[in-house]
Amino acid sequence: MKTLALILTASLTLGWLAQSAPVKLALPAETATLKAGPGVELATANCLTCHSVEYISTQPKLTRTAWKASVDKMKGKFGAPIPDDQVEKLADYLAATYGKPDPAK
Numbered sequence: 001m002k003t004l005a006l007i008l009t010a011s012l013t014l015g016w017l018a019q020s021a022p023v024k025l026a027l028p029a030e031t032a033t034l035k036a037g038p039g040v041e042l043a044t045a046n047c048l049t050c051h052s053v054e055y056i057s058t059q060p061k062l063t064r065t066a067w068k069a070s071v072d073k074m075k076g077k078f079g080a081p082i083p084d085d086q087v088e089k090l091a092d093y094l095a096a097t098y099g100k101p102d103p104a105k
């Protein structure tokens with residue numbers, strides 16, 4: 001009787017295991033995007049490959065000088081494959097959308 005119960009339990013368990021659907025994980029869609037503006041495609045292509053948009057959008061408003069330094073850092077220090085002739089354009093976009101004016105000289 002004990003054996004029968006054991007076999008029954010085992011087969012029930014196996015049956016349940018076999019029937020259980022594969023676990024489906026629904027991750028929330030990556031909806032955050034960079035703000036629209038001239039150069040947004042460039043920034044989307046060059047800045048969102050390593051990290052999310054929040055790295056950019058949660059920064060305090062930076063001056064163009066600071067944004068340019070940030071782009072240089074991503075390129076130089078972190079190895080972002082940003083073409084040389086795109087650095088200024090990216091700084092322009094970032095300063096215009098997530099920046100503030102450089103203090104008057």
Ligand code: HEC
Pocket residue numbers: 043046047048049050051055056059070071073074078079080081082090094
């Ligand atoms: C090659 C990968 C890579 C690319 C491409 C990249 N970044 Fe980063 N970024 C990083 C890493 C690594 C960090 C530091 C992450 C950390 O500290 O957790 C970082 C951090 C940042 C930060 C947070 C402040 C800081 O300096 O740590 C900002 C702002 C930022 N990135 C902006 C940009 C912008 C703008 C671009 C496009 C021009 C860009 N990133 C492209 C790798 C990259």
